[in-house]
Amino acid sequence: MVEQLGFVALVKLVEVSEEHSNDFLNFDLRAFCVGRLSKNRQHTEADTEENAQTAEIERRIEQETKAEKHIQKLLLLGAGESGKSTIFKQIKLLFQTGFDEAELKSYVSVIDANIYQTIKILYDGSKEFAQNDVDSSKYVLSSENQVIGEKLSEIGSRLDYPRLDKELAEEIGNLWKDSAIQETYARGNELQVPDCTHYFMESLQRLSDANYVPTKEDVLYARVRTTGVVEIQFSPVGENKKSGEVYRLFDVGGQRNERRKWIHLFEGVTAVIFCAAINEYDQTLFEDEQKNRMMETKELFDWVLKQPCFEKTSFMLFLNKFDIFEKKVLNVPLNVCEWFKDYQPVSTGKQEIEHAYEFIKKKFEELYFQSTAPDRVDRVFKVYRTTALDQKVVKKTFKLVDETLRRRNLFEAGLL
């Protein structure tokens, strides 16, 4: 009955109850009336400005929530050094404004760091091999180079690196050309030699130039261990220049200690792009030199597939670093990796490379179906062969990924 009382009556009631606080109306009823009145007061009094602001904020929240629904979330996952950040950079180059001069220049220090770190690893490695290996003589450097080596090793252990100049570049170049270092490099899989080594070592003159501005390719090769999460938002431009799809791509660190941060990103993901570098079947982890990288990738993929929040998520598996794989697989048999121990080579040359690739692809496929519960079999799973450094390949691959995701959307909306 109280609810039906008009404004005036309510006021009267409150007044009366306030006068006779304890014996007229019980507390709850009074509180109700006061509450009602204060609400009325909000509308009647000239608090319009405040209201206008609240309304504006609410409307904006609503708009953004609606817009968010159309944004498709893509996650780049994978073990360390699998190529996630390179793909990230490629997408930036393809679908956003790319890198401006300032950004390009910011990579100079990164490239310098790469060079110093790499040459140090090689030098230290050669010393180690010279000590422990049976055939030690081939890892012994010439005396001048040893001097250079010590100097560079010291630089490489600093926190701040000096800018690469012509003098240093020449010294590094000489060291690189030493046969001992080359022999060490041939056993690079036993050390933590990064994949960009050859590329940078062969371009030292250019990189040491005083006015050096990194090219796009240099930036793609530059190696930085990602920590935390980076994101970009983009819209792939189709043939007819309008696409409508908005993607938000997240790049993460791949090393073990970074993975605990992944879980925060797992909600509402449209697709996971899982990068696996297929050339590292004979390498060990940066964070654990006892563990084979391919086995680590295998376990990681398995873990990701079983995540409950990925029940409906599409999985795009990028079997990456095919260019390095091509060169390696004819010389280093796949069976050095435990997962591939049942591999039988069938031929030579290009055919063999294809055969080896198909074998690995099949292994991942098997893993996928093993780790996927029967009720999840409907989610999209596609495998792509990529070389993240090649912009054309990445563009074409992403076009296919985009097509698949769009078809998936239509299918889920019941339009297919």
Place this chain on the structure above:
Amino acid sequence: MHGHQGLKFTAHSRSIAGKKIAFSLYYHFFDDDDGISGEEQGRGSCPFDQRKTSDKACDKEKQKNGEEKMSPLIAIEASDLSMKDKSVAFPKGYPKMPMYQPSSRREVDSSQVLDLETAVKDGVLGGGGGGVITTAAFASDKLDLKIMIEELESMDVPTVFICPISLEPMHDPVTLCTGQTYERSNILKWFSLGHCTCPTTMQELWDDSVTPNKTLQQLIYSWFSQKYLAMKKRSEDVQGRVKEILENLKKIKGQARVQALKELRQVVQAHGSAKKTVVENGGIGLISSLLGPFTTHAVGSEVIGVLVSLNLDLNSKSDLLQPAKMSLIVDILNEGSIETKINCTRLIGMLMEGTDFASENIASLSLLVGLLRLVKDKKHPNGVLVGLSLLETICSHESVRSSFVNVGAVPQLVELIPGLTNECLELVLHVLELLSSTPEGRLALKDCPNTIPNIVKLLMKASENCTQLALSILWAICKFAPEECASLAVDAGVAAKLLLVIQSGCNPMLKQRSAELLKLCSLNYTTTIFISKCKLTRTIQ
């Protein structure tokens, strides 16, 4: 009477009114309007080939007119006559043969006599539009009537061209005294059997002469030439179009490529001649090359749609069986519409037959999973059939079977059983039987709770083959795990069914197998309990 009216062959009206006018005016034609006596006209010579016509033939023309069999070709415009003429539509005397007088052609009215070719061109006899006839002389031996009739088999031939005896188009039509026209050889054969009647009217023939019907023969020839040349032209058009599209495909990309492929697919599906053209112009190689690691779904599905309608030779098949192309086909199968799925499945089936492939390479897990998804889709039964056929083909290779079981095929296939057509049932059972030959398969079959009930139901139900396969599967499971399965089977009513099999007219092998199975199932029961479990009727007991 007015002077001779020119005949006008109009694009004739098939209406009743038109026919009525035609009939009435036909009579008018035979009226004595030329100042020549009826008798004279009647006994004159045929203006075309100067042979004597008999009175009676003319007489019988009149009878012929009364029937619907008259050629509707001759339709004279009503406007050519005055009302007065119409009143004498039906002649009192003999009908007269029309005298063709070339000079009267130059009379005032705009009516003209058309030559046969032009007349037929406008489809006077119906049968749809033709094209333009290229110059084909009447007695051209280039176009042999027999060949044309053969090639145009599917066309609807006008009834007037058909011999009533053989129901085939006539090559050499002859007319009897009754006015009926037949194929010469047929009617002569009729006569040689001793008959003296007209086959259609059953009248006694008062005159056994047969008159060649040259008019009709020329008409038939023209009509067929017309249609034949049009068909050839159409087919050339199609071939030309196909060549054009193939040339285009070498250059264009993107959306235009998709459109071109769509068009190619439609043309190939509609015209058989197009298929030949594609093959002859290296089309198969060209469109197969469009399938690569970066092929979009849109392009890929159209290419597959075209390939599936063509005959692929061994080289093309080996080319398509390359792992990269196969995984593309499988991806498209998994993502496509039901039509695309069916095309992909059929294509893979085509590729597998006749090639010695390594099945491990073809039957990837993605393919098996995709096919399972296809066969579970009850909304599209033709997909189910095609999918099951391919699965049967794949499972005939031993190496694939265990991987297939590992992706959970068995429970999904078992669930599928109720509600399938007989054809599909045989396929499913065959697949399950093949899987039961592996240890994983047997385990999966045993573990699936619906296996035994569903399969027992199929005994003696759909066909003998089904029963045989069902029996085989049950035997495999029960042998594998007798304690568990025997009781389940008995509970599902297997005993009664097995007894039915034993008593039926099936082949002896089947009966023996049933007996063995029955024995196996009964091992754990005493006789009385077993019999009660069998739920037998008293008579069988």
